[in-house]
Amino acid sequence: MLLQELKKIFRPRLLLAALALGAAFYWLFIDFYVTLYPTNIGGTQGQAVLDVTTGWAEKYGPSLSPQEEAEIESELPSLIAEADGYIAANATAQKYGLETYQDFLDFQEEILHGGDTAPREDERKQDLALILDYLQGDATGNIEGRLNVYDMYPYWYQTFASGWQEGRLAEQLADSIWTQREYDNIMSTYFGSTGSWDSLLPHQIVGYHASDCAGRFTILAVLWLCVLLGPVMTGDRMSRMVPMQYASRRGRGLARIQLGAALLTAAVTALVTAGLYALLFIVRHRLYVFLPCRLAAFDHHYAWPDWTFGGWLLAVGALHLAVCLAAGAVLWLLSRCSGNYIAMLLKVIPLFAAGTFALPKLMDDAFYYANPVYELLRVPYVEAYAAAALLGLALGLCAWLLSGIRKRDISDA
Amino acid sequence: MSGALIKWELKKLWSLPMVPIFLALCLGLDLFAAGITWYEQRDAAEAAAYIADVTGQVGRRMGPELDAALAALPERPLRDALAASVAGKKDVYEGYDAAWTGEDLIRSFGVTGPAADLIRAKFEKFQASVDALAALDVSLDMAAAYVTSELYPHLLMTLCRLVTGEGLLFAMLLALYAAGSERVSRTEQTVYATRRGRAVQKSKWAASLLSALGSYMLLCLVTVGVFACLWRLGPIWGESVSTQFYVLPFFGYFLTWRPFTLAGYLAAELALGLGLVVVFHSLAAAAGLLAGDMYRGFLALFVLMAVSVAGTSMAGNAGLWGLYLAGFFLPTMLWMDVGTWFTHGQIDTLFRDQELVVLGLWLVLAGLLFLAACRRFARKDVV
Numbered sequence: 001m002l003l004q005e006l007k008k009i010f011r012p013r014l015l016l017a018a019l020a021l022g023a024a025f026y027w028l029f030i031d032f033y034v035t036l037y038p039t040n041i042g043g044t045q046g047q048a049v050l051d052v053t054t055g056w057a058e059k060y061g062p063s064l065s066p067q068e069e070a071e072i073e074s075e076l077p078s079l080i081a082e083a084d085g086y087i088a089a090n091a092t093a094q095k096y097g098l099e100t101y102q103d104f105l106d107f108q109e110e111i112l113h114g115g116d117t118a119p120r121e122d123e124r125k126q127d128l129a130l131i132l133d134y135l136q137g138d139a140t141g142n143i144e145g146r147l148n149v150y151d152m153y154p155y156w157y158q159t160f161a162s163g164w165q166e167g168r169l170a171e172q173l174a175d176s177i178w179t180q181r182e183y184d185n186i187m188s189t190y191f192g193s194t195g196s197w198d199s200l201l202p203h204q205i206v207g208y209h210a211s212d213c214a215g216r217f218t219i220l221a222v223l224w225l226c227v228l229l230g231p232v233m234t235g236d237r238m239s240r241m242v243p244m245q246y247a248s249r250r251g252r253g254l255a256r257i258q259l260g261a262a263l264l265t266a267a268v269t270a271l272v273t274a275g276l277y278a279l280l281f282i283v284r285h286r287l288y289v290f291l292p293c294r295l296a297a298f299d300h301h302y303a304w305p306d307w308t309f310g311g312w313l314l315a316v317g318a319l320h321l322a323v324c325l326a327a328g329a330v331l332w333l334l335s336r337c338s339g340n341y342i343a344m345l346l347k348v349i350p351l352f353a354a355g356t357f358a359l360p361k362l363m364d365d366a367f368y369y370a371n372p373v374y375e376l377l378r379v380p381y382v383e384a385y386a387a388a389a390l391l392g393l394a395l396g397l398c399a400w401l402l403s404g405i406r407k408r409d410i411s412d413a
Numbered sequence: 414m415s416g417a418l419i420k421w422e423l424k425k426l427w428s429l430p431m432v433p434i435f436l437a438l439c440l441g442l443d444l445f446a447a448g449i450t451w452y453e454q455r456d457a458a459e460a461a462a463y464i465a466d467v468t469g470q471v472g473r474r475m476g477p478e479l480d481a482a483l484a485a486l487p488e489r490p491l492r493d494a495l496a497a498s499v500a501g502k503k504d505v506y507e508g509y510d511a512a513w514t515g516e517d518l519i520r521s522f523g524v525t526g527p528a529a530d531l532i533r534a535k536f537e538k539f540q541a542s543v544d545a546l547a548a549l550d551v552s553l554d555m556a557a558a559y560v561t562s563e564l565y566p567h568l569l570m571t572l573c574r575l576v577t578g579e580g581l582l583f584a585m586l587l588a589l590y591a592a593g594s595e596r597v598s599r600t601e602q603t604v605y606a607t608r609r610g611r612a613v614q615k616s617k618w619a620a621s622l623l624s625a626l627g628s629y630m631l632l633c634l635v636t637v638g639v640f641a642c643l644w645r646l647g648p649i650w651g652e653s654v655s656t657q658f659y660v661l662p663f664f665g666y667f668l669t670w671r672p673f674t675l676a677g678y679l680a681a682e683l684a685l686g687l688g689l690v691v692v693f694h695s696l697a698a699a700a701g702l703l704a705g706d707m708y709r710g711f712l713a714l715f716v717l718m719a720v721s722v723a724g725t726s727m728a729g730n731a732g733l734w735g736l737y738l739a740g741f742f743l744p745t746m747l748w749m750d751v752g753t754w755f756t757h758g759q760i761d762t763l764f765r766d767q768e769l770v771v772l773g774l775w776l777v778l779a780g781l782l783f784l785a786a787c788r789r790f791a792r793k794d795v796v
Contacts (some may be wrong), residue, residue: 017712024719027727230706238597338431340597341708342590346431349582350438 001254005261008235009228010167018227026224030216034280037213038205044136046205048145053153053202054289062293062308063198065161073154079147086140092130101147104131109260153299158191160197160298179378182302182369189296189306201293201309203301208365211316213281215363218320219356222327226348228269229262229328233335234344246405255405259332266328270321282313295367303368304380315384316366322387323359329394333401362386418613422620425594426587435586436628439579443636446575450567451643457560458644463491464557465647475502475553498559498658505657505666506547511540511757514665518627528734531763539757539766542670549672551653556675557646561658565667565675569654569682570752576632577686577751580679584625584690585697589710591621592701611768611791618698618783622691629690633683650676661753669755670765678755685754688772692744695779702786705793718745738763744775 006093038046060068083101087093098104111128135144159165166187173183190197201207220255236242245251282288291310307315331348361372366383368374374382426432451458471482483496515536519529546552557564592614595601604610654675659667673681700710725740740746741761747768750761754768762768 012710015711017716020716021719024716024723027723028719227712234708237726324430340429340590341594341706343429343431344585345586345708345711346429346435350435353442 001257001262002261005232005258006264008232009261009265014228014231018224021204021227022220022224024292025220027065030213030220033209033213033216035285037209037281037285044142044145045148048142048149049202049205050145050285051142052149052156053200053205054286057200057289057293060200062200062290063196064200065198066161069154069157069161070401072150072214076150076154078148079143079150083135083140083143083147086135086143087131090126090131090134092134095127096124098131098249104135110297114142156298156300157198162226165197165298166191181380182311185304185380186302189303196294196296196306197298199294199297199300201290201295201297203295203297203299203368206290207309207368208288208296208302210281210287210313210371211358211363211366214277214320214366215271217273218323218363221269221320221324222352222359224269224273225266225324225331226352229331229346230335230344231341233258233263233332234289234338234341237336237338238340252405255336259329259402262332263325266324267321269328270324273324298385301368301370305367307367312367316363319363319366319383319387322391323362326387326390326394327355329391329398333394336342336401337381415616418616419620419623422591422613422617423624426591426620426624429590430585432590432624435583436631439583439628439632440635443572443575443579443632444639447572447636447639447643451572451640454567455561457563458538460491460494461557461560461564461649462645464495464555464560465496465645465649467492468555468648468652473555473648474550475499475555479555495558495580499555502553502657504547504550504552506543506552507666509543509547509666509668511536511543511668514757515539515770518759522729523732524734524760525732526734528738528760529737532760535763535765536757539668539670540698542765543668546653546655546668546672549653551655551672552657552666554653555658556652556658557649558658560575561656562660563648565642565659566661566752569679572636572640573679573682573750574751575684576629576636576683577689577748579632580629580686580690581693581748583628584621584694585711585714587621587625587628587695588618588694589701589707591617592698593707593711595708607790612787614698614702614787614790618695621698622694625690625694626687629687633686637679637683644677650674654678664753664756664759668757670757671755673755682751682754685768685772686751688776689744689748692772692779693777695776695783696731696744699779699782721745722749730765741767742771743775744771747771747775 006145007143038050042049046188056064062291063071066354080101082101083104087101088099090098093099093104096107098107108128111124132144136141159168166304169178169183169186172178173180178186236245245254289312293309295305295307295309295312304310305312305315330351332390334351338347362383365371369379371383373386374380379385467483467486470486471479473479480496480500483492483499486492487706512533514531518524523534594617595604604613651674654673654677655667655669657666661667662665669678697710697714700714701707702710704710704713721740721743725737725743725746728734728736728740738761741750746761750758750768753759753761755766758767764770
């Protein structure tokens, strides 16, 4: 019977429509964040952070020891020499007598912040933009971005290594930027006996966008479930199948099988979209090198759990699965309680719209202090509680409906 | 089509509990959108109300006289902020080169071939409209001054897109339900057994259209009414929507083919939205009749809409500019451009009032499609 119910869900035309809608949704709302990542969010700087930190993770592992950090710092002069060479070779830079990268930085500072009142101000600004494009482009291997990363990351590392960051955090606690619980958690995960502030994970480029993309794939999964599951039970009601199904004792158990089929569909959809996410985002951009990196990293983004990036991805995957299962249960319920397809759509559409509003808030920066739901409620791991509550509520409502079915009069079916 | 039948069909539509509930949810969402933005931008709302109050005393045209009149007002931070934002403003449309704007857009988007030539020609013709706006000094309208770029997009883009989108969707669902309601109540074999019975589809169409139009107008009235009560714009409603303070990111100045006041532009937008409601309603009615099933009809239409949007976007990305421009002759893409209707439309439009032409075209096409579907339905085997 389960197989029959699954056949009713995975009808060829519905599958085709779901695929077409899915393709349109992917192109309009996901592709930009996956294909153009990371330049779509961080520009060439984002690309530089990803390229450089990926190289460091492959060379040094998930964290940096003081020796490794010193080795990175020692590479800076050679990078600057490389940049000097590019500047000296650039015709626009030669126009202004710029010979070294420092000359370029001084020139940039003069134009941007020095109240440039020189003649031909606009021309100078345009030339500055041209030189910057060159230094950020393929011809120089984005030397400007790389230099910024080599400058920024060792600086952040030193703020932690020297103890300055600990002092700063204590000041922030005094200024009520952190609650006592948040502060204690940071101290424990970053500076405790198993603390790991030396993790290489670049949160802003990797962590945040991994969760943002995951949220989008979750919405895609829910869209597919709406298309596939929405009409099934409604169709049974419209074709007056339900009284016939409930005519026997065995038939009364059919509703459980139908719910089971809906949940199985939800699980399969969750796995398929998780697989697409893994392939198109994680594998494509080689983010798997960061899997063993701890979340507690020296780029100043704080999370509740002391997990690795891989563990965090699994947790986000669990959120994704919970939301899909909840959606499957809710859709089964709405479909079961709708007398016709339009009534079903009038129920499903507002819930889907609410979901597209609420889901990103749940998934963005999941388990980090910056998560929007956490910022509102200040409950650690609120994302997990919310997903569990959603699933519990959905399954609870389904269980309540199922308990009534056995006893219901056939004419009420 | 008889009045009694239409009345019965109206009753049938509104007796479905989810219909009024859905409408109430749409109203709730609109009120939430209007309210939450006002709440988050309370300072801007206070500034806009102050500017509306003083416009009566100082006038609305920026220039030395307005600067002097502002200086004479009682001192307060809002007055100082207003004075700072309007001081020294010039007519930015004087000498505005529409052709340069067109070339810049063509270069930025990488448009090539005949499409580029058509866009170039459009911007050359647009120069006359810019000169007319310059002659009227509309860029010197104070409007809501420094608050304009937060206020106008919220009203003309966000709220209008929400209201028109809800209207279209609701119209489609009503049309599909009306077309398939006999099947739901299993009376199709009785009702459609005769020629006259088959003709009841037209009464259903009329009833669902009346419901859709009524619901849309209710959404517009309530949303705009709540907005007007929260923002208290007063005389700003009568000022130009092409004020130099209204600048959209990546779009620039809000230059229109003909001069509009804020109220006039809003009315024009909502009126065009009404036309779109009729188009989508008729398309859904036709889809319902052709598919013979409410869900299949909805899905077919929804997939076509989604694919048309994605397809147009892909064509632009791939540099297939002919296909990209053709996409904007579809009703879905027309809706996507809400908030920039009646403007130069960047690279999305080819000529003046393209929105009206597309709407007119689709009103006719959708009507013909519905009539063809009715004709087919009249001959179809009921079983």
